[in-house]
Amino acid sequence: MKEDLKRRTKEFAINIWRLCQSLPSEFYDYKRQLVRCSSSVGANYRAACRAKSTRDFINKLKIVEEELDESLSFIELITELLVDYDPKWDDVYKEGDSILAIIVKSLITLRMKHAPKS
Helix, strand or coil, X not given: CHHHHHHHHHHHHHHHHHHHHCCCHHHHHHHHHHHHHHHHHHHHHHHHHCCCCHHHHHHHHHHHHHHHHHHHHHHHXXXXXXXXXXXXXXXXXXXXXXXXXXXXXXXXXXXXXXXXXX
16 A cells, blocks of 8 residues: 555656646646655655654644645635646546545554544
8 A cells, every 4th residue: 555655646746847848838836846745745645654753643644634725725716727728637636635535544544543542
């Protein structure tokens, strides 16, 4: 699972970068921010895999969650503004949403397992 998510988060960033290359120049700021947050997803997931403790792992996964959510937000914005819409944006959005669901489920599970006992 860990190696699969490393691969998927890397492919997510690569696919977004490729799609952003075709965006008109008016999208420069959105494109730049989307490339940054989408590539941050994989980098932060890799960092989470090297976490020193469960608490550190959870904190790093929360960053992955935030970067994915930001990526999805920019994809929504870009696709609503595009005149020449490419359906590949739907595929990359679905993949990001799928990865986000895995991360959120992992965080819920970890928090339940490591919640303070009363």
